[in-house]
Amino acid sequence: MHGIEVFYARVMPSDAAHPRGPYAKSAARRAEIVASATVVFGTHGYRGGSLRQIAKQLDLSLTTVMHHFPTKVSLLAAVLEQEDAADTDFPARAARDGFIPSVLAIVERNLARRELVRMFSIVSAEATHPEHEAHAWLLERYRAVTETYAATIADDRARGRLEADDDPRALADLVISGWEGIQIRWLTDDTDPVAAMRLLLTGLLRPRA
Amino acid sequence: MHGIEVFYARVMPSDAAHPRGPYAKSAARRAEIVASATVVFGTHGYRGGSLRQIAKQLDLSLTTVMHHFPTKVSLLAAVLEQEDAADTDFPARAARDGFIPSVLAIVERNLARRELVRMFSIVSAEATHPEHEAHAWLLERYRAVTETYAATIADDRARGRLEADDDPRALADLVISGWEGIQIRWLTDDTDPVAAMRLLLTGLLRPRA
Secondary structure: OHHHHHHHOOOOOOOOOOOOOOHHHHHHHHHHHHHHHHHHHHHHHHHHHHHHHHHHHOOOHHHHHHHHHHHHHHHHHHHHHHHHHOOOOHHHHHHHHHHHHHHHHHHHHOOOOHHHHHHHHHHHHHHHOOOOOOOOHHHHHHHHHHHHHHHHHHHHHHHOOOOOOOOOOHHHHHHHHHHHHHHHHHHHOOOHHHHHHHHHHHHHHOOOO | OHHHHHHHHOOOOOOOOOOOOOOOOHHHHHHHHHHHHHHHHHHHHHHHOHHHHHHHHHOOOOOHHHHHOOOOHHHHHHHHHHHOOOOOOOOHHHHHHHHHHHHHHHHHOOOOOOOHHHHHHHHHHHHOOOOOOOHHHHHHHHHHHHHHHHHHHHHHHOOEEOOOOOOOOHHHHHHHHHHHHHHHHHHHHHHHHHHHHHHHHHHHOOOOO
């Protein structure tokens, strides 16, 4: 869901799986398992998906999958971590281009990442439960992204780019929430998420002409 | 998710389960199974939940559950139908009180329906998949609610209650999407959904003072 590169920066669970070996073959196998898990969790949810389904999809033995990811939760960590390395320079880009164009650039990039976005949407909905394995990840993701967006909105306002005078944290939360719903709608019936986000950002933040 | 009474009015799947017997005991048992399924689907998703889990939670035999709901999809239909009878008078209330207060009244009512909202959030995220059993339901829900909201927003504007001059359908879609994300956030960390919706509606629709 929503602005994955930014949303999932710096929100890796502390028990995330670590690479096991220096060999390229092992890294390729891990990447293949993570890609398959993205599709399986994006179809059945984390709760409904299994290591067995993933092994079957890849025509691997369960033992092979478990050699790389001994538990389902270690695989979830690797799946959620996929965007972790990307786009940590959001504040710098937003300072240069403005908050609104920087967010819209991520929305456009996500058009090519449909199954990844779907996986994040389903796992996030599941992870609202306090007992869910990704609940701490979801809380930290909201905290980190709200902080980054609120600071960037405040900075844009100080530069005279935005007219909205509401609390920057409340505006940041609405951008994040609106984005989540807009991506769910896009996944359902292809309603244009870029146009929707543009209207949302313009209405809430009121950019100066 | 989001304004259940309105969202789920008139969107019952055509293959929905029908009451099977005239006896109160049977109706009570059905209601009990639907309530349990709401919690199970709201925890494990529709894909991850099973009739067996529901039977176990109620200390019933699987045969008893299947007497009332022969298939998991027939139970899903009954679960999604829960709000079907409620609040079909949204257009009349909105004409009297205005669109914004009428939506906020539903957001407040949903505060007492946390597990139902969670179930709708998870099943909707799953149902973005074209092959999901509730995909047609989700498409129809978006269609019906967008139509109702767009007409109400246009009516409010004609009455001079709202200043926003954007396309009413695009505004209706943003209200629905924002609401979805706001409810997911509320389910995660109790961020006040009424305050968030008020800020969203005010920013997008610009009510006259």
